[in-house]
Amino acid sequence: MDTKTALLDAAENAARAFGIDGFSYADLAKKVGIRKASIHHHFPTKDDLVIALMRRYTNDLIASLDKIDAVSETAGQRLRQQIARYRLALQGGQSLCLCAALSASRDSLSPEVVAELGSYRKTMLVWLADVFAKGTADGTILNVGKPENDxxxxxxxxxxxxxxxxxxxxxxxxxxxxxxxxxxxx
Amino acid sequence: MDTKTALLDAAENAARAFGIDGFSYADLAKKVGIRKASIHHHFPTKDDLVIALMRRYTNDLIASLDKIDAVSETAGQRLRQQIARYRLALQGGQSLCLCAALSASRDSLSPEVVAELGSYRKTMLVWLADVFAKGTADGTILNVGKPENDxxxxxxxxxxxxxxxxxxxxxxxxxxxxxxxxxxxx
DNA sequence: GTCTATAGTGCGATAGAC
DNA sequence: GTCTATCGCACTATAGAC
Structure with missing residues (x-):
């Protein structure tokens, strides 16, 4: 596998399990099997790495939403699959959604990362609001109020x-x- | 004010704003106006401090719940006041509930702190379940299912x-x- | 109970060889 | 692209004077 991808994978797992301040370049180096100085070749600073991490995470979300939309027939099915996705992300209770993990330690984050976090949530909220709106229309979700609030x-x-x-x-x-x-x- | 109390206050504010790994003894020393070595006289290790912090937080919660119960006439009023309490704790969007702030970085916590976190949530859940149960009975909260799930x-x-x-x-x-x-x- | 001084560790980051 | 070596800094914690 590509070293850069391996680094991002290791960083994502670590960030979701331990938080942004809970892992170091030394940890990643050990996991990936290179020396920590080598990581700086791929991501000059830790902030560069976290920005790349969040960008990839948002792109993965968009792909995932498209896939759910493609295979689901009703709004209710879409919502059910999204809930299952969050449940799976927990990995049995060991790991948070990257978004939740980073939000908690907001003050350790650069403005770019905060902006990327906002973009992730915005994407999710727009999709969810659409699901709730469609759920009222097709009758597969009950008690929908203002879709944005739901x-x-x-x-x-x-x-x-x-x-x-x-x-x-x-x-x-x-x-x-x-x-x-x-x-x-x- | 008591130095120990001043330290706990500073630590609570810092933990809720920056997370458990986001503040140091140096930060607390600056805030309280003593040298960082002196903090060790009151709390030998940082873990001792965080345990004391959570214990105080849980005790404050119990006192707060008693107060809400004393001044509220209906279950709906109780729930409304609890929501207001969480809103106030945000301090305009700068600060989390200590429980949420610590939960996110779970792996930096000692077993004692994790246990104390569990005790806090348990207290809150029992109180909330009681509110939802009473809300069905007195008709001030709508659409209650299983009170524990609510x-x-x-x-x-x-x-x-x-x-x-x-x-x-x-x-x-x-x-x-x-x-x-x-x-x-x- | 607070201080100065410091030990010991881990961190992100850089320089320069290969 | 990866390495060894190292810098400078921040951290928790300790020793011992006052």
Whole structure:
């Protein structure tokens, strides 16, 4: 595999498990099998690495949303798959969505990373609002109010539920928190 | 003021704003006006400090819940006041609930701190479940399902909404995410 | 209870050989 | 593109004077 890609993979896993301040170039070097000085050839500073990480993460999200849209027939199915995606990202309670992991330590981040975080959330919120709007139209999601508020509440539940499940390393905590929203899907 | 209390106050503000790995004894020393070596007299290790921090935080929560219970007449009023409490804790988008701030960097925490975090959430969940149960009984909260699930979803929304509002330093993001739950209160 | 001084470690980053 | 070697800095923690 490409060294750059291997570095991004290792950094993503580490950031989601330990937070942005919770891993070092030394950790990545060990994981990838090169010396830490060599990492600077690919990413001159740690901030360069984190920016690249978030850019890739947002691009992956867009691809993932397109895929969900392509294979789903109803809005309810789309929402259900998105919830499953967040559940899977937990990796049994060991790992957060990169977005949630970085948001918590906001003050360690450069303006570029904060902007990229905003872009990620915006993409997700627009998609969710569309799902809730379509869910009212096709009748597969119940009790939809203002789609934008439903989207914001849904994203908050997903990230809060991840935080909670991770704190106790227990997927049940995630399932309990999202049970209500799943109950609204036909 | 007591030096120990001043240290805990400074540490709590710092942890909620920058995360557990985002402040040092040097930062606290500067804030409180003593030398960093002197902090070790009050809290031998940083972990001792964080444990004391979480213990105080949980005790403050219990006192706060008692106060809300004392001044509220309906379950709906209690829930409304709890949401307001989380909104206030954001300090305009600069600061998270200590619990959310620590949960994100779980792997930097000692087992004692993780246990204390669990105790905090447990206290909050029991209280919220009771509020939702009473809200069905007195008719001041709508659409209550299993009170435990409502409580878990509510806590997840509150913490997720904080994370989101903090990332954008914008209280509107919090308000949008909790609008739905406020809409269920009569 | 607070101080100065310092030990010991780990960090991000750089220089220069290969 | 990767290496060895090293710089300068910040961190937690300790020793011992006052």
């Amino acid at each position: 989207a914001a509440a849904c994203l908050a539940v997903l990230e809060g539920a991840q935080l909670y499940a991770r704190a106790e390393e227990n997927l049940n905590r995630f399932d309990e928190a999202v049970a209500q929203i799943i109950g609204r899907i036909l | 409580a878990a979803a509510c806590l997840a929304v509150l913490e997720g909404a904080q994370l989101y509002a903090r990332a954008e330093e914008n209280l509107n993001r919090f308000d949008e995410a909790v609008a739905q739950i406020i809409g269920r209160i009569l």
